[in-house]
Amino acid sequence: MEISTFDDVGEAIREGRALRPANAYRIQFALENIDFRPLAVADPIPLGRQILEAAGLEPERGYSLFAIVENGDFEDVRLDEPFDLRGAGAERFVAFLTDRDFKFEVNSREERWGKPAISGQVLAALAMPGPDEAVFLEVRGGTDVLVESTMLIDLGTPGVERFFTASLPPVEIEIVVNTRPRLVRGPTMTFEQIVDLAFPGPHAPNVVFSMTYRKAASVPHAGELGAHGVVTIKQGTIFNVTRTVQS
Numbered sequence: 269m270e271i272s273t274f275d276d277v278g279e280a281i282r283e284g285r286a287l288r289p290a291n292a293y294r295i296q297f298a299l300e301n302i303d304f305r306p307l308a309v310a311d312p313i314p315l316g317r318q319i320l321e322a323a324g325l326e327p328e329r330g331y332s333l334f335a336i337v338e339n340g341d342f343e344d345v346r347l348d349e350p351f352d353l354r355g356a357g358a359e360r361f362v363a364f365l366t367d368r369d370f371k372f373e374v375n376s377r378e379e380r381w382g383k384p385a386i387s388g389q390v391l392a393a394l395a396m397p398g399p400d401e402a403v404f405l406e407v408r409g410g411t412d413v414l415v416e417s418t419m420l421i422d423l424g425t426p427g428v429e430r431f432f433t434a435s436l437p438p439v440e441i442e443i444v445v446n447t448r449p450r451l452v453r454g455p456t457m458t459f460e461q462i463v464d465l466a467f468p469g470p471h472a473p474n475v476v477f478s479m480t481y482r483k484a485a486s487v488p489h490a491g492e493l494g495a496h497g498v499v500t501i502k503q504g505t506i507f508n509v510t511r512t513v514q515s
Contacts, residue, residue: 273290273291273292274290274291274292274293274294274308275287275288275290275293275294276293276294276359277293277294277295277353277358277359278294278295278296278359281338281357281358281359286354287312287353287354291310292308292309292310293308293309293310293311293312293353294306294307294308295307295308295309295319295353295359295360295361296359296360296361297319297322297323297360297361297362297363298360298361298362298363298384298385299323299325299362299363299364300363300364300365300384300424301362301384301385301422301424302362302384302385302420302421302422304360304362307319307322307323307361308322309322309353310322312352312353312354313350313351313352313353313354314350314351314353315347315348315349315350315351316333316345316346316347316348316349316351317347317348319333319345319351319361320333320347320363323363325363327347329365330365331363331364331365332344332363332364332365332382332383333345333347333361333362333363334361334362334363334383335351335358335360335361336358336360336361336362336385336387336420337357337358338357338358338418341387341389341390342362342383342387343358345361362383362384362385364383364384369381369382370382370383370384370386370423370424371428372386372423372428372429372430372431373428373429373430373431374391374394374395374431374432375395375431375432375433376432379394381423383423384422384423384424385420385421385422385423385424386420386421386423387417387418387419387420387421388403388415388416388417388418388419388420388421389417389418391403391415391421391431392415392417395431395432395433396433397433398433400435400436401433401434401435401436402414402415402433402434402435402436403415403431403432403433404431404432404433404434405421405429405430405431406429406430406431406432412434414437415431438453439453439454439455440452440453440454441453441454441455441501441502441503441505442503442504443457443501443503443504443505443506443507444504444505444506444507445462445465445466445507445509446466446507446508446509450465452465452501454500454501454502455485455500455501455502456498456499456500456501457498457499457501458496458497458498459477459479459493459494459495459496459497459498460495460496462479462493462507462509463477463479463509465507466507466509466511467509467511472513474513474514474515475511475512475513475514476511476512476513476514477495477509477510477511477512478492478509478510478512479492479493479494479507479508479509479510480492480493480507480508481493481499481505481506481507481508482505482506483502483504483505483506484499484500484501484502484505485500485501485502485505486499486500493507
């Protein structure tokens with residue numbers, strides 16, 4: 269089929285728009301792994317078998333097909349039921365033969381999974397990390413990988429993947445205090461900590477500070493911060509601190 273116009277499902281999702289009328293719609297497809305490749309389908313509401321056929325596969329061989337939605341969950345795409353690309357929030361699809369289980373370990377406990385990939389969200393549900401913990405993928409002889417909730421881990425590689433919970437690593441965040449960039453440890457900062465960055469050293473009893481902020485991670489994202497107040501920061505949070513000497 270000659271394709272004169274197409275729309276990209278992933279671009280539509282990221283731009284928050286509806287799919288445009290087109291001759292074909294581009295999705296991302298993987299077989300038995302998470303090595304995704306572009307794939308064009310002619311219908312914005314294809315059957316599962318149409319997606320498999322577009323990938324050059326024979327649906328009758330016993331393939332299972334899944335759509336991976338934005339939070340990393342796998343949604344079953346049935347062969348003879350339509351899947352609406354226009355509102356599902358899914359651009360990635362993965363197929364695999366149904367006669368295989370994938371083994372991995374979570375905190376030294378063996379688990380089995382019926383798909384070639386697993387999301388960080390599922391791993392967190394299995395590992396149940398504490399409030400200051402995260403899930404990590406063990407890398408022997410290298411640096412262990414922090415598993416984000418939307419990350420996909422390929423379970424089809426040789427060997428057994430091992431996951432474990434551990435304390436979140438400290439993260440340095442660049443903020444701006446009185447026009448000067450500062451690297452700090454987040455995710456929160458107090459009024460007093462920001463004052464020390466703006467005006468380091470001891471202060472006379474009659475010195476009073478006032479502070480405004482914007483582009484913060486906490487809600488509201490902008491406003492005034494008073495003594496003993498706390499704000500959740502992110503990259504680029506801006507603080508303006510003024511000093512007044514009372515008579």
